[in-house]
Amino acid sequence: MRQASRTVLATVAAVVLMASVTFSALAASEDQQDLQTRLHEFVGLVPGGLAAVTVHDGVTSAAAAGIRDDRGGMVEPHTPFQVSFFGTTIDTIMVLQLVDEGRVELDAPVHTYVPDAPVAADATVRQLLRMRVGVPDNYGQLVGLSMEDPGRSWTPSAIARVVAAGDLGAAGEFIPSIGTAAVVSLLIEAVEGTDRATVLRQRIVDPLGLAATGVLGSDEPLPSGIAQGWHPDLGFVGDPEQEARAMRTLDPVVSSVLDAAVILQALADGRLLSKESIALMLDQEALFFGMGFDTHDVVFGDLGDLGTHYFPVFSGTASGHNSTMAIDPARGDLVAVLANSADLDSMELVREIVSDWAAEEG
Secondary structure (H helix, E strand, C coil): CHHHHHHHHHCHHHCCCCCCCCHHHCCCCHHHHHHHHHHHHHHCCCCCEEEEEEEECCEEEEEEEEECCCCCCECCCCCCEECCCHHHHHHHHHHHHHHHCCCCCCCCEHHHCCCCCCCCCCCEHHHHHCCCCCCCCCHHHHHHHHHHCCCCCCCHHHHHHHHHCCCCCCCCCCCCCHHHHHHHHHHHHHHHCCCHHHHHHHHHHHHHCCCCCEECCCCCCCCCCCCCEEECCCEEECCCCCCCCHHHHHCCEEECHHHHHHHHHHHHCCCCCCHHHHHHHCCCCCCCCCCCCEEEEEECCCCCCCCEEEEEEEEEEECCEEEEEEEECCCCEEEEEEECECCCCHHHHHHHHHHHHHHHHC
8 A cells, every 4th residue: 555655656647636626616415414414423512613624536525513713603614723733734835845946955954044043053954844953842832931921923033042042952853843843934934035924825825726824923814714722721712813922823824624625635736846845745654744744544444454554644733723634645535624622633533534435445
């Protein structure tokens, strides 16, 4: 299975992903009704809600269930959520676009582009995109600082200054870090000569016609109806449409499952990157965050009797939100799930959906 995936990745033109699907005009189908029922059962009586898009055997379905905010609004497929480190996955796409354009070299030192970046001295851009540049896991520290000074906006530069004041490790070890994500953003801004939100609009949002993707705390207009995050101890927290500061700006990208599915499809069918760069992002051999995606396994069937399949997936949490995006480059299937409740595990739902697909095929 993994060998077949590598073969397909080498010839990405063979990947079939229904790039022309207009998600907002999906006709009611048995698959979509099944997805809607699954989401309602998954949410149950848990506060908050989630939205999902699936593409399976050429059939695209979108559904949503649950509560969007403390005003009683309902989650819909076009509802924007905070998408946590999926923003870093999007940033990785933009850096690789610069690589494809010959403006950035993967094996050049990060300091070539961001001289004062708080990374190991010999860390390369390739290691930066794989989160292996010696930056410690400082999310807890940054959350604490943001709570002490809730009026402060945590820009990538501000985050980098906090990282620079600490101890860096050597390049090579995988460490998921908001500080590393900030350096990726700084690299994009340094090469492009403008802010990350503007680059995101110019490179991703406008070309793909996205309607619900933006950056909190930027001067770019935000999509309307952003879901509030729900915490077990605090309930719904804040209004991200009004509150674009404090800890929210540590994970600032918002998007909908419809937009996320479009991004995944555009990535896989070659509209965003070269074949070589796509292969780097979706390399199923690059375990532990291989350029924007991790590699997860799903054991099919109750006892794994149908085998094990590995697929590139993103999964992350932020401010009461959690999100999981998974794509099977060998088949063209994908699942995108966004939730605004700490008690709704988007990864669990993705595993259920993918495992059921495998069980149906026997």
